[in-house]
Amino acid sequence: MKPNEKLLSIAPVAVCLIYILLRFWNLTDSCLWFDEIFSIHAAEMDFPNLFRFVAQDLIHPPLFYVFLKIWILLGGETLFWLRFFSVFFSIIALIPFYLLCRQLKLSKPTVALAFLFFAANGNLIKYAQEVRMYSVLLCLSLFSLWLFARYLNVGKGIWFLTFVNILLVHTQYFGWFLIFGEILALLYLQRIKIGQMMIMFGLTVLSFIPWTITVWQASQINADVSQNLGWASKPDLLTLIRFLFNLQEPFYFQMSNIDPLTIWQITLPFLFIIFTAICFYFLNWKNHDEKERNAFSFLIIIIFAPIILAFAASWILPYSIWGTRHFIIIFAPYAILLAKIFSGIEMEKLKMALVSAVFIIFAAASFLHFQRETAPNIWCAWENFAAEIPQQNTSEPTKLFVFEDLVAYQFWFALREGEKNVQIVKINGLPELTEDAAYFLPRGFDAVQTGDVKALNGERFFIAFRAGDFNYLKQPLNFLVEKGYKIGNPKVFEANSLRAFLVEVKK
Numbered sequence: 001m002k003p004n005e006k007l008l009s010i011a012p013v014a015v016c017l018i019y020i021l022l023r024f025w026n027l028t029d030s031c032l033w034f035d036e037i038f039s040i041h042a043a044e045m046d047f048p049n050l051f052r053f054v055a056q057d058l059i060h061p062p063l064f065y066v067f068l069k070i071w072i073l074l075g076g077e078t079l080f081w082l083r084f085f086s087v088f089f090s091i092i093a094l095i096p097f098y099l100l101c102r103q104l105k106l107s108k109p110t111v112a113l114a115f116l117f118f119a120a121n122g123n124l125i126k127y128a129q130e131v132r133m134y135s136v137l138l139c140l141s142l143f144s145l146w147l148f149a150r151y152l153n154v155g156k157g158i159w160f161l162t163f164v165n166i167l168l169v170h171t172q173y174f175g176w177f178l179i180f181g182e183i184l185a186l187l188y189l190q191r192i193k194i195g196q197m198m199i200m201f202g203l204t205v206l207s208f209i210p211w212t213i214t215v216w217q218a219s220q221i222n223a224d225v226s227q228n229l230g231w232a233s234k235p236d237l238l239t240l241i242r243f244l245f246n247l248q249e250p251f252y253f254q255m256s257n258i259d260p261l262t263i264w265q266i267t268l269p270f271l272f273i274i275f276t277a278i279c280f281y282f283l284n285w286k287n288h289d290e291k292e293r294n295a296f297s298f299l300i301i302i303i304f305a306p307i308i309l310a311f312a313a314s315w316i317l318p319y320s321i322w323g324t325r326h327f328i329i330i331f332a333p334y335a336i337l338l339a340k341i342f343s344g345i346e347m348e349k350l351k352m353a354l355v356s357a358v359f360i361i362f363a364a365a366s367f368l369h370f371q372r373e374t375a376p377n378i379w380c381a382w383e384n385f386a387a388e389i390p391q392q393n394t395s396e397p398t399k400l401f402v403f404e405d406l407v408a409y410q411f412w413f414a415l416r417e418g419e420k421n422v423q424i425v426k427i428n429g430l431p432e433l434t435e436d437a438a439y440f441l442p443r444g445f446d447a448v449q450t451g452d453v454k455a456l457n458g459e460r461f462f463i464a465f466r467a468g469d470f471n472y473l474k475q476p477l478n479f480l481v482e483k484g485y486k487i488g489n490p491k492v493f494e495a496n497s498l499r500a501f502l503v504e505v506k507k
Helices: 003-024 034-043 047-057 063-075 079-092 094-103 108-120 122-127 134-154 158-169 175-189 191-219 237-248 264-283 290-316 324-343 348-371 380-386 405-415 477-482
Strands: 398-402 422-427 449-451 460-467 491-495 498-506
Touching (some): 003 079, 003 094, 003 108, 034 047, 034 063, 034 405, 047 063, 063 079, 063 134, 079 094, 079 134, 094 108, 094 134, 094 324, 108 122, 108 324, 122 134, 122 324, 134 175, 158 191, 175 191, 175 290, 175 324, 237 324, 264 324, 290 324, 324 348, 380 405, 380 460, 380 491, 380 498, 398 405, 405 422, 405 460
Parallel strands (some): 398 422, 398 460, 422 449
Antiparallel strands (some): 460 498
């Protein structure tokens, strides 16, 4: 084997190792956040209650929670083991990614470049480290695409594809958009096979009917999906630009909403390089053979079909369903498409210059990524404060009043298995206090009491809240002072210029 051939054989393996290391980097530096807690909460239940609980949430199918339950039964609930669940599926996703590249007849240099784009994407790194369904969705979507491409090439494996697609739609509803993309790709490339594909689609629909009925029954109790989807605005030009950045961004991802949208000195040069590569790729479009054009068309349809369908649905439906994390189904095919575009440039010197520029950009982005400090997130305050609440010797529970569902839920999770006898009460209607409506106590969950300001009383209790400062003239302190309560010295948690307070209150 020649040195260059040996290097090309080693390159994908080396990039895969980088891919894995990036997903373990800072894996346990942050505490669990609201959505992750919901995942674990559901997975801790027995199976009948798990399905009932997830159905009441309305917007997610149950398979991810079943997988997570099995994972917890195998290894427990340490932070590393819980986060490793998502890392594990993101690593398994490398297998169908490589097999998909093989089915698309990519050369070894193109495969290596595709692996690089796949490994370094910041959003893929982020969602590989959250205890949510997105790594499972990524993994299953890649298995689906590989089996679909194999079916196009050799006409075999339709039953395996059907099985994987059934798993896919029971993991996340956006799996349906990928299936629609596959059907559209088949209609464009090999319409003669549409009969078997529609049988696959029909069986997938039939398999989904029991869950549809379960969710419909749950919706009769509470059908207010605005709580779930209120955070998602209808996509506009700015939304599409932000999504474009997310598709390209190497290494960087937003840890919280206060972080910058992108690293402009990285993203803009990278976009310029990509734009240049696209222009020169299409200059030679007539010289590409039919296989190359079909592979390109396959990827374009798979990428743009879910985007167009989600965009249209977000404007037609009462509530938007647009969210970057849902589009994890197209990040991998986009990485492959980018690699094909760079590799398809016929001017060798220009190709080498552009690929070299990509490596320089990625090297700079990786340097900034590893220099980035992991600042504590404000929601970690409640887990820390839970340990600060003293244990009472009386049979009466210690009352903890909070003013946001998010805070109540995270306190409950931190205290749920401890020996402290704490009753969490969420107070509604206190003037001047607002909360993020995207976070709400799960439906069917009654471990947290709720009440209006009249419930905020007692001889001795604690309050926990977020504010810019500890100000007796502002709520909730002002309300308590006017009622004649004595306010103790607060325990303070600071994160990213935000502050959280836990304070004891007495008559």
